[in-house]
Amino acid sequence: MNNWLFFALSAPLMWAFTNIFDGALRKTFIKNDLALTWLSAAIRLPFVILFFLISGFSFPGAYAFAGIFISGLLWTLPMYFYYKALEAEDPSRISLLMQLVPIFTLPIAHFAINERLSSFQICAFVVLIFAGVFASLKKMPAGWRFSKAFFLIALSCLLWASSDVLFKQFATAFPDYLSAFSVDMLGAFMASFLLFFMPKSRIKVFESVRGAPLKAWLLVIASATLGIIGGLSFTYALTLGKVSLTSVLIGTQPLFVLVVGILLARFIRGLSKEDLGKEALIAKAVSFVLVIIGLVLLQL
Numbered sequence: 001m002n003n004w005l006f007f008a009l010s011a012p013l014m015w016a017f018t019n020i021f022d023g024a025l026r027k028t029f030i031k032n033d034l035a036l037t038w039l040s041a042a043i044r045l046p047f048v049i050l051f052f053l054i055s056g057f058s059f060p061g062a063y064a065f066a067g068i069f070i071s072g073l074l075w076t077l078p079m080y081f082y083y084k085a086l087e088a089e090d091p092s093r094i095s096l097l098m099q100l101v102p103i104f105t106l107p108i109a110h111f112a113i114n115e116r117l118s119s120f121q122i123c124a125f126v127v128l129i130f131a132g133v134f135a136s137l138k139k140m141p142a143g144w145r146f147s148k149a150f151f152l153i154a155l156s157c158l159l160w161a162s163s164d165v166l167f168k169q170f171a172t173a174f175p176d177y178l179s180a181f182s183v184d185m186l187g188a189f190m191a192s193f194l195l196f197f198m199p200k201s202r203i204k205v206f207e208s209v210r211g212a213p214l215k216a217w218l219l220v221i222a223s224a225t226l227g228i229i230g231g232l233s234f235t236y237a238l239t240l241g242k243v244s245l246t247s248v249l250i251g252t253q254p255l256f257v258l259v260v261g262i263l264l265a266r267f268i269r270g271l272s273k274e275d276l277g278k279e280a281l282i283a284k285a286v287s288f289v290l291v292i293i294g295l296v297l298l299q300l
Contacts, residue, residue: 004237007233007234007237007240008233008237008249009249009252010230010237011231011233011237011249011250012249012250012252012256013230013256013260014226014227014229014230014233015226015227015230015253015256016095016253016256016257016260016261017222017223017226017260018223018224018226019091019092019094019095019253020091020257020260020264021219021222022036022082022086022091022223023086023091023261024219025083025216025219026083026087027086027087029212029213029215029216029219030208030216031087031208032204032208033080033083033084033087034201034204034205035204035205036079036083037077037083038205038209039209039220040076040079040223041076041079041188041189041190041191041192042189042192043220043221043224044185044186044188044189044224047185047224047228048185048186048189051178051182051185052182054178055176055178055179055181056179057182058175058179060175061173063170064170064173065183067166067170068166068167068170068171068183068184068187069183069184069186069187069190070166070187071163071164071166071167071170071184071187072163072183072184072185072186072188072189073187073188074159074160074162074163075160075163075184075187075188076187076191076192077159077191078155078156078157078158078159078160079156081153081155081156082094082156084152085097085149085152085153085156086149088149089147089149091257091261092257092261092284093147094149094153095253096291097153097154097157098156098157098253099128099131099254099291099294099295100128100129100131100153100154100157101157101160101164102124102125102294102295103125103128103129103157103161104157104160104161104162105161105165106124106125108161108162108165112165112169120297123297124293124295124296125294127290127293127294128290128291128294130290131288131290167180167184177235181231181232181235185228234250250295251288251292251295254284254287254288254291255288258284
């Protein structure tokens with residue numbers, strides 16, 4: 001149980017660091033969403049090679065291979081909207097909004113692979129919507145307003161949910177999880193080549209990347225590495241303990257983002273500062289509680 005808890009909590013902790021580093025990249029170093037999206041895909045290549053060396057190349061058939069490959073592509077595309085949202089909000093609020101993925105996963109899985117929705121899952125659907133509402137509320141001089149990050153992350157969550165459903169549908173055709181994960185990563189990496197078909201975008205991307213300082217490159221590498229470690233840790237935790245409890249613990253990510261962000265901001269210059277105003281903390285706290293409740297209801 002101790003090993004399970006360690007790996008189950010390591011995943012949201014690793015992902016918390018990626019949220020914080022991504023926020024610093026977008027607001028301080030590389031202020032081009034397309035460039036950051038390209039980097040998030042291109043940096044996958046070393047990991048693709050490593051995982052293929054470990055698991056070997058497996059071809060379960062064109063249909064399953066294409067499904068997992070597209071899953072990787074769909075993981076990369078929403079990164080553009082994710083980085084755009086980081087321009088407008090602090091990482092902990094973005095992390096809260098990212099917990100809305102189940103809202104889209106439920107109906108997509110229902111229609112795509114015929115997964116049935118229980119009454120508890122429908123309740124979770126409603127609770128998570130309210131969690132997203134509280135996470136996106138901001139106190140302005142003219143009163144409370146919705147953050148524009150809400151709609152950007154909602155679109156990202158829709159695409160990420162589609163990616164998750166595709167992976168779940170076709171991963172069983174592979175001999176093991178790592179083989180499927182390797183092809184998924186290959187699809188994510190290949191998304192970087194789409195920019196070569198858009199000359200103007202390609203020029204802007206290379207201009208942004210070429211002028212990036214060493215600290216920015218270190219953050220890119222750290223974010224990608226910790227994100228992948230988090231993914232592997234989460235899936236390993238699924239093999240050690242109950243799926244329901246493991247999934248619920250992912251809801252702790254926004255809390256990790258808030259705490260780690262506050263601690264790192266004291267020592268690392270350039271990291272995004274958290275909004276610690278009274279109204280912001282209340283909205284985040286309510287949203288966090290609703291996320292946990294929603295995730296618990298999903299497992300009943």
